Amino acid sequence: MAQREVQQRRASIHDVASHAGVSAATVSKVLAGVTTVKPENARRVLDAVERLGYRVDPLASDMRRAKRRIIGAIMPEFESEFFGQMVTELEGLAEQRGYTLVAASSRESEARETEILARMHDWRVAGVVLAPVRNEHGPAADFMKANGMTGVLIDRVLSDDAFDTVSADSAAASAEVARMLVGKGHSHILVIGLAEQAATVRARLEGFRSQALALNPSMRIDVITSEVSVEPLRSSLRDYFGQGERPTAVYSLLLKGTLVALSEFRRRGWHCPDDISLVGFDDAEWMQVTWPAIAAVVQPVRRIASEAMNLLFRRVEGAMGPPTARLESCQVLERESVGSPGSGPHSGGGDRQ
Amino acid sequence: MAQREVQQRRASIHDVASHAGVSAATVSKVLAGVTTVKPENARRVLDAVERLGYRVDPLASDMRRAKRRIIGAIMPEFESEFFGQMVTELEGLAEQRGYTLVAASSRESEARETEILARMHDWRVAGVVLAPVRNEHGPAADFMKANGMTGVLIDRVLSDDAFDTVSADSAAASAEVARMLVGKGHSHILVIGLAEQAATVRARLEGFRSQALALNPSMRIDVITSEVSVEPLRSSLRDYFGQGERPTAVYSLLLKGTLVALSEFRRRGWHCPDDISLVGFDDAEWMQVTWPAIAAVVQPVRRIASEAMNLLFRRVEGAMGPPTARLESCQVLERESVGSPGSGPHSGGGDRQ
DNA sequence: TGTAACCGATAAATCGATTTTTCGCTGGTG
């Protein structure tokens, strides 16, 4: 319990030492659990610690180590449930091991990503969990490599020759989505995504395409991707529908795409699943309370986070060997936004507004 | 540009000093912009810095200061857009001033809140931005007070006698919601919320109630709040509707409540705004793409963040004086989930599924 | 009896930067 020390400078290890009548080194050893300390002295040290409310200063404690007990986390954004949960999980896992997590958002910019990484390098973080904006081959991974940083890449990655990677098994999940949609009788499906995240999006696309075509070789699969941001995707989609294209289902390869698809459906007065079916990669809390509830691929956030931390700490502790590439399986939630083609009015106009 | 130094120990200020043929103190001064250094030496220092790719170690640099250039941020959760954006903003603002932001989630637990705070105190952070789980009178604020920490309280707070506070002007926004609903002809409205966040929720409730009653004294306003978590709220709501209560509009005082309300509407097959109108405090991206789009109160995240940081840094720099309590005004977005009572079927059954 | 091994603890070095103190040197002044 802290007493009148309030507002004053906090007690240092030397204060504890003098109160206990021993040297600072002895205090350090007692607190580190070294057994070569006389019980009597240990007791007095612990007494003093208690009396002064002493706590080790992690910053000072880290001074001498080459790798500080800090883990950096870089996410493309914090606004979505996925990355929000990810940071929460990572923080908890770091804390469990006595590490502090410093999280930063790259705001979908590779330039910022590298800047943040450089700053974390300055802090001499023990390791970094990087969810790259684009993929594992960006400047950020290069920077880490060039500076001998230890790290794990997650989410928008497949595998790397220098770092362990952990991501959702996009291909398998997409194949399951394909089975679901083809099983319902869809034979003309539009897939939308952002090309930014090259490898991941490609995996999701190919996983879907190959499974769908395997089940129905005459299937028609249209693909719309935008290079950079969401807005071009929106206008491409608008053009596509504007030209009279009428797929019976849309599979969005990422959350932003799901939002874009929904808003385009709204513009045209289309309802799911009567007028068109919709499935999106990435789940969100709201998707189960809207009308209709939106079918989604749920990524195993906790498993990705814990696996990433396991791999990271293994490396931090000096583990060598070739990098691992883990794929964690997803869950596909079939909800009301998916139906069979032709089962509803499909008028293209029925607004309930 | 870093050269073959890769993988090696990073250059320290002493390496720079010896390469430049000066002392470490001189290097420090050059980098700090002190002008009492001979131009010739300054140049050589900067050369060496460039050549070695030297960057100041922020940890070592902070050692001597009583307050380190670290700002702590504690949020109840990271999963919602509101807090996600908040962290993003705070991080950017801290970075602008050369500070590092360490963010942690209290996971809606006051106990965890205090633990995190204690850990941040160990780091001797310069200041803390705390979004308390409950309100400004919790154990976390007490801890900060007792330990002489500097901080700002945001979001679920109104005002405090020790810390500056910044939050959305809940009362004013709620009054505007009241004007909107009463203006549409609603005279029986249900308000739902969590009592946890006592003062804030009360402000939202009172702001709404007083304005609504002023406009229509015979107005009926029912209130359902749950003490602790979301689930009791859900069952209370279920009971309420189960007893045959049929308000024409629901005003949710927080995001979770909006989700609960929507899912209960779903259960009963009610549609907005035909069967019932809905307005929620807190906006989210999905609310404008669903059918119907959900009316919401938008909190000025950026303004709250920047104002909080301004106040915080003022205190960090030693500003004295009584604490400020800022209220930032919100924007009310009227969307399709709000209509006039009786304008739709109000059958209580029309499902489009 | 002399020396080695050991125990427990302290002094000192270390980490990397900042800040204070000290010092050498130049130039101006009485």
Place this chain on the structure above:
DNA sequence: CACCAGCGAAAAATCGATTTATCGGTTACA
């Protein structure tokens, strides 16, 4: 010529903890 002021830079102290080297005092063994 002696002294002081001022400049610029080096030396040293500091921050708080950890780790290594050292040291006094026993005990064991040859």
